[in-house]
Amino acid sequence: MTNITSRHEGAAGDLTARALREALYAGLISLGLFVLFVGLKSDQNIRNELILVPRWGLLAIFVVIAMVGRFLMIAYLQPFLASQKVVNAATGMLPDSMASRFFRLPFFIAAVVVSAVMIAAARGLPDNIAAYATIIRGLAIIYSLACLFYMFRIFITTHFTVLAVAALVLYPIVIVAIFGAQGSLKWVDNFGIQILIYVMLAWGLNIVVGLAGLLDLGYVAFYAVGAYSYALLSSTFGLSFWVLLPMAGILAAFWGMILGFPVLRLRGDYLAIVTLAFGEIIRLVLLNWAEVTNGAAGISGVAKASVFGIWSFDVSAPNNFAKAFGLPMSSAYYKIFLFYLILALALLTAFVTVRLRRMPIGRAWEALREDEIACRSLGINTVTTKLTAFAIGAMFGGFAGSFFAARQGFVSPESFVFLESAVILAIVVLGGMGSLVGIAVAAAVMVGGTEILRELEFLKHIFGPDFTPELYRMLLFGIAMVVVMVWKPRGFVGSREPTAFLHERKAVSGSFTKEGHG
Amino acid sequence: MSLETTMNSDTILKVEHLSMKFGGLMAINDFSFEAKRGEITALIGPNGAGKTTVFNCITGFYKPTMGMIVLNQKAGKQYLLERLPDFEITKHAKVARTFQNIRLFSGLTVLENLLVAQHNKLMVASGFTVLGLLGFPTYRKAAKEAIELAKHWLEKADLIDRADDPAGDLSYGAQRRLEIARAMCTGPELLCLDEPAAGLNPRESAALNTLLRSIRADTGTSLLLIEHDMSVVMEISDHVVVLEYGQKISDGTPDHVKNDPKVIAAYLGVEDDEVEDVISEVESLEGGVN
Numbered sequence: 001m002t003n004i005t006s007r008h009e010g011a012a013g014d015l016t017a018r019a020l021r022e023a024l025y026a027g028l029i030s031l032g033l034f035v036l037f038v039g040l041k042s043d044q045n046i047r048n049e050l051i052l053v054p055r056w057g058l059l060a061i062f063v064v065i066a067m068v069g070r071f072l073m074i075a076y077l078q079p080f081l082a083s084q085k086v087v088n089a090a091t092g093m094l095p096d097s098m099a100s101r102f103f104r105l106p107f108f109i110a111a112v113v114v115s116a117v118m119i120a121a122a123r124g125l126p127d128n129i130a131a132y133a134t135i136i137r138g139l140a141i142i143y144s145l146a147c148l149f150y151m152f153r154i155f156i157t158t159h160f161t162v163l164a165v166a167a168l169v170l171y172p173i174v175i176v177a178i179f180g181a182q183g184s185l186k187w188v189d190n191f192g193i194q195i196l197i198y199v200m201l202a203w204g205l206n207i208v209v210g211l212a213g214l215l216d217l218g219y220v221a222f223y224a225v226g227a228y229s230y231a232l233l234s235s236t237f238g239l240s241f242w243v244l245l246p247m248a249g250i251l252a253a254f255w256g257m258i259l260g261f262p263v264l265r266l267r268g269d270y271l272a273i274v275t276l277a278f279g280e281i282i283r284l285v286l287l288n289w290a291e292v293t294n295g296a297a298g299i300s301g302v303a304k305a306s307v308f309g310i311w312s313f314d315v316s317a318p319n320n321f322a323k324a325f326g327l328p329m330s331s332a333y334y335k336i337f338l339f340y341l342i343l344a345l346a347l348l349t350a351f352v353t354v355r356l357r358r359m360p361i362g363r364a365w366e367a368l369r370e371d372e373i374a375c376r377s378l379g380i381n382t383v384t385t386k387l388t389a390f391a392i393g394a395m396f397g398g399f400a401g402s403f404f405a406a407r408q409g410f411v412s413p414e415s416f417v418f419l420e421s422a423v424i425l426a427i428v429v430l431g432g433m434g435s436l437v438g439i440a441v442a443a444a445v446m447v448g449g450t451e452i453l454r455e456l457e458f459l460k461h462i463f464g465p466d467f468t469p470e471l472y473r474m475l476l477f478g479i480a481m482v483v484v485m486v487w488k489p490r491g492f493v494g495s496r497e498p499t500a501f502l503h504e505r506k507a508v509s510g511s512f513t514k515e516g517h518g
Numbered sequence: 519m520s521l522e523t524t525m526n527s528d529t530i531l532k533v534e535h536l537s538m539k540f541g542g543l544m545a546i547n548d549f550s551f552e553a554k555r556g557e558i559t560a561l562i563g564p565n566g567a568g569k570t571t572v573f574n575c576i577t578g579f580y581k582p583t584m585g586m587i588v589l590n591q592k593a594g595k596q597y598l599l600e601r602l603p604d605f606e607i608t609k610h611a612k613v614a615r616t617f618q619n620i621r622l623f624s625g626l627t628v629l630e631n632l633l634v635a636q637h638n639k640l641m642v643a644s645g646f647t648v649l650g651l652l653g654f655p656t657y658r659k660a661a662k663e664a665i666e667l668a669k670h671w672l673e674k675a676d677l678i679d680r681a682d683d684p685a686g687d688l689s690y691g692a693q694r695r696l697e698i699a700r701a702m703c704t705g706p707e708l709l710c711l712d713e714p715a716a717g718l719n720p721r722e723s724a725a726l727n728t729l730l731r732s733i734r735a736d737t738g739t740s741l742l743l744i745e746h747d748m749s750v751v752m753e754i755s756d757h758v759v760v761l762e763y764g765q766k767i768s769d770g771t772p773d774h775v776k777n778d779p780k781v782i783a784a785y786l787g788v789e790d791d792e793v794e795d796v797i798s799e800v801e802s803l804e805g806g807v808n
C-alpha cells in the first residue's frame with residue numbers, strides 16, 4: 001500500500017491493471033455464486049410442470065455490480081484510505097483534534113463580524129474592490145456555517161443520552177402531530193415499540209454476555225417465561241399487569257438461576273450449547289404441555305395493561321381511557337401508552353445496568369469476563385457472581401416478556417424460537433459488547449432496518465414490476481451485518497467506559513477487553 | 519482444635535506431609551515446611567520441581583492428594599486450607615497470591631483492578647448490592663475508602679500515573695507490580711508470589727526488592743516467594759526452602775542453603791559423588807547461581 005503513494009506515475013498503471021484483474025475475479029466469483037440462485041428460477045408453466053426460467057439480465061446486473069464495486073475499491077478507495085493513514089501518521093494528529101483547532105469560538109465570532117462588515121461595506125466600495133469583498137464574505141459565511149455544524153455535532157455527542165431520551169419521549173407526540181392518531185399506529189408500534197422491546201432484551205442479555213462474558217444462546221427462554229407468566233396468571237387469577245410485571249421478572253430470574261446451576265462449570269462453546277438447549281427445552285415444554293399452555297394454539301385474549309389500574313384500555317370498561325377524557329375511540333392511545341411503558345422499562349434496565357457496573361457485583365462480572373481464575377484468587381465467589389448475572393439478565397427478559405404478552409394480547413411458542421435469541425445476541429455483538437448506546441443503535445438498525453426493508457417498493461422501478469423486494473429483505477439484512485462486522489469488528493462502540501477513575505476518565509480500547517470464554 | 523499445641527504462634531503457615539499426584543506423576547512427595555510470621559520465606563528449586571504446584575495447593579486451586587496445610591492468623595484463628603474452596607482462602611484465611619504467568623484484568627483500568635480486589639469488603643458495604651443500588655451513604659463512603667486504599671498501593675507500586683490506563687497497556691514490569699498491589703488490596707496476612715522477578719531487568723528487580731521489603735515492614739504481611747532470580751532470593755529472604763522433584767532437599771537461612779551441597783548439585787545437575795568438588799568450586803565464586 002505504501003508504494004502506491006510514493007511512486008505515483010508508474011504505480012498508477014499497475015494499479016489499474018490490478019484493479020481490472022481483481023474486478024474480473026470478483027465477477028467470476030459472483031457469477032459462480034449467483035448463477036444458480038439468481039440466474040435460474042424454478043417456476044410452474046401452464047401445465048403445472050416445473051420449469052427453469054433463466055434470468056440472465058438480472059444475473060448480469062449482479063455480476064457487473066460486483067465487478068464495478070471491486071474495481072472502484074481497488075483503484076480508488078484503498079489508495080485513498082492509505083493516503084489518509086499516511087497523512088494522519090505524518091501530522092501525528094487525529095482528524096478530530098485538527099477540527100477542534102480549526103473551529104474555535106473566537107474564529108467563529110471573527111468570521112461573523114467579517115461577513116457582517118463586508119455586507120455593510122459592500123455598497124460603498126468601488127466595483128473592482130467589491131468583487132473581492134464578495135469573495136471574502138462568501139468564505140466567512142461558509143466558515144461560520146461549518147463552525148455551527150461542528151459545534152452542533154459536538155453538542156450532540158456530549159449530550160447524547162439526554163438528547164436521545166428527550167427525542168424518544170417526544171417521538172409519539174411528533175408522530176401523532178404529523179400522521180394523526182390513526183396514521184401514527186404503524187410508526188409508534190412497528191418502529192417505536194418493536195425496536196424498544198429489542199433494545200430492552202439486548203440490554204438484559206448484555207449483562208450476561210457483554211459484562212459477565214457468559215455466552216447465552218437461549219435468552220429467549222426467559223422472554224417466554226415472562227410472557228407465559230403474565231398470560232397464564234392474568235387469565236387464571238385475573239391479576240393486573242402491575243402485579244404480574246414484577247412477578248414475571250422474579251419467575252424469570254428464578255429460571256435464570258435454574259439454568260445457571262448446571263452450566264456453572266461449563267465454558268465457551270459448551271456453555272453456548274447448553275443454553276441453546278435450555279431455550280429449546282422451554283419452548284418444547286410450552287408446546288407440549290397443552291393442558292396448561294394450550295400448546296401450539298397459544299393463549300389468546302391476554303388482558304391489556306392499564307394505566308396503574310386507574311384507566312383501562314378495554315373498550316367495554318367504564319374507566320376506559322378515551323371515555324374518561326372524552327376522546328374519540330382509537331387503538332392509538334393504547335399503543336402510545338405501551339410506547340411509554342416499554343420506554344420506561346428499557347430506561348430502567350439501562351439505569352440499573354449503569355448503576356450495577358459501579359457496584360462491586362458489576363465490577364466482578366467484568367473481572368469474570370477478563371479472567372476467572374484471577375477472580376477466585378481475589379476471594380470472589382464466582383458461583384454466586386455468575387448466578388446473579390444470569391438471574392438479573394433473565395429478570396429483564398421476564399419484564400420484556402410480560403410486556404410483550406400485554407401488547408400482543410396473544411402468546412404462542414412460535415414467538416420464542418431460536419432465531420429470536422440469535423437476533424438479540426446479534427444486536428449485542430453488533431452494538432459492541434457492554435456498551436448501552438452501541439446496543440441501542442444496533443437494535444434500531446437491525447429491527448428498524450428489517451422493518452424499513454419491508455418497504456422496498458422503489459426497487460420495482462429498477463428491476464421491473466415482477467421483482468418482489470420482500471424476498472431480498474433478509475439477504476440485504478445479512479449483507480449489512482457482514483459489512484458492519486468487517487468495518488467495525490468490535491461493534492459500533494468497541495471501547496469500554498471505566499467505572500471509576502483517579503485523574504481522568506479515559507475509554508478503554510476494545511483491543512484490551514476480552515469477550516469472555518464461558 | 520488440637521492443632522494449637524503443635525503450632526507455635528509465630529508460625530503463620532505449616533505444611534505437613536503434602537503430596538500431590540497427577541495421574542502417575544508424583545509432583546509433590548511428602549513435603550513439609552513452616553513459614554514464620556513477618557518473615558520472607560523463599561521456595562526455590564529447578565524447573566518442574568513442583569513449586570507452583572505447592573502454591574496451587576496452598577491457595578486451593580488444587581486439592582492435595584495427601585497432607586495438611588494449616589494457616590495460623592494473627593488473631594489466633596486457624597484454617598485448614600486444604601479443606602477450603604479457593605475463594606474462601608483469600609476471603610477468610612487471608613492468603614493472597616500472584617501468578618507465574620501474570621493474570622490481570624487487562625480490559626479494566628489499573629484502578630479498577632485494585633477495586634475488584636476489594637470485592638468482599640465492598641459487597642458488605644453495599645448491602646450485597648441492594649443498599650448500594652438505592653444509593654445508601656454507607657456504600658459511597660466505603661467506595662471512597664476503597665479508592666484511597668487503591669491509591670496507597672498505586673503509590674507504593676509506582677503506578678499512580680497510570681491509574682486510568684487499561685492494565686493490558688502496562689509494561690511487563692509494571693504488570694508484575696500491579697499484580698502484587700492488587701493482591702495487597704485484599705488485605706492478606708500471607709502473600710504468595712510466584713516468580714515476581716521473572717522477566718524484570720536489574721533496575722526493576724531492585725525496585726521489586728524495595729517494594730517487597732516495604733510490604734513486610736509496613737503491613738507485617740508474611741511473604742512466601744517462588745523465585746529463580748538468586749539476587750532477589752538471597753538478598754531479601756529470611757528463610758529458604760529448596761524443592762527438587764517434589765521433595766524437600768534443603769531448608770534454612772540463605773547462607774545455609776547456598777552452601778548446601780545437595781542444593782548445588784540440584785542446580786548444577788551433577789552426580790552425587792561429585793558434589794564435594796562442586797562445593798569448593800562454588801564457594802570461591804560466591805552465589806552467582808541461576
Ligand SMILES: Nc1ncnc2c1ncn2[C@@H]1O[C@H](COP(=O)(O)OP(=O)(O)OP(=O)(O)O)[C@@H](O)[C@H]1O
Pocket residue numbers: 540543545563564565566567568569570571572618
Ligand atoms: N495440572 C497438572 N496436571 C498434570 N501435571 C501437572 C499439572 N500441574 C503441574 N504438573 C506437573 O507437575 C510438575 C511440577 O510442576 P510445577 O509447575 O509445580 O513446577 P515449578 O517448580 O513451578 O516449575 P517452574 O520453575 O518451571 O515454574 C511438572 O512436571 C508438571 O508437568
Ligand SMILES: [Mg+2]
Pocket residue numbers: 569570571618
Ligand atoms: Mg512454576
